[in-house]
Amino acid sequence: MAIQRGFSKSKATKSATSPILVLAATVTAIAIIFLIFSLLSTTSSNPNSPQHHQLRRYLYWGDRIDCPGKHCDSCEGLGHQESSLRCALEEALFLQRTFVMPSRMCINPIHNKKGILHHSVANATSEEMWAGSSCAMDSLYDVDRMSETIPVILDNSKEWYHVLETSMKLGARGVAHVQGVSRVELKQDTHYSGLLLINRTASPLSWFMECKDRNNRSAIMLPYSFLPSMAARKLRDAAEKVHLTHNLFKASL
């Protein structure tokens, strides 16, 4: 009887200590993981720190993503433009250059043509029409988040003005204006690879045309879901709300 009781007692203490041991082990493991992460994040320097800019090289494709229509006064749908932007971002990734992104992107021409804007733009210049139907890029995409995959800056940023100034000073030693040169050549030819800035004049109708090897699956570096997943925080929150409302609505039926 006594043995029996003693046995069950030791079993009870054993089962009481083992969760504590498990907990201690878990806490230790988590602490170690945090330590490793914090060490990693301090050793990898912040890509937006001023020192980093000195080492950056840039790729510029122009100030508008797609420019269809005689005077760029119309714009393609968002899907089309995202394909074009992705094509440019892939080149930047391939060349390991910071991509200089247009600070505005034209969207929703159909709504604008049908809507209130239609009357007031009757006499507007194509420039005004474009401005009226375009959105600030950083209201559409989370530029910082995008930069974690491909460093990007906007073409209205201080950094870009600084690059322009520097490349002007350096002249041909700082910038190359290219059209129809393959990205492989841009990477391998030392004439291009060391330059501060590569200014590619992309296909005026659609940047997407620069990615002719789209059918070659191994040439695709960014998935179709990349840009949608980089939507600006506000848009993501809004989408979340719409989704939530939609589910609530469905649930209430």
Ligand SMILES: *[C@@H]1O[C@H](CO)[C@@H](O)[C@H](O)[C@H]1NC(C)=O
């Ligand atoms: C548009 O231009 C025409 C001719 O130049 C002018 O008569 C008209 O008042 C203008 N309309 C607006 C809304 O500015």
Ligand SMILES: *[C@@H]1O[C@H](CO)[C@@H](O)[C@H](O)[C@H]1NC(C)=O
């Ligand atoms: C890029 O090249 C085009 C065509 O040569 C030129 O019109 C444009 O001004 C250049 N832009 C920059 C920033 O160098």
Ligand SMILES: *[C@@H]1O[C@H](CO)[C@@H](O)[C@H](O)[C@H]1NC(C)=O
């Ligand atoms: C497909 O792309 C890969 C990577 O860029 C390249 O090495 C390969 O030669 C391409 N194949 C064809 C058929 O173009």
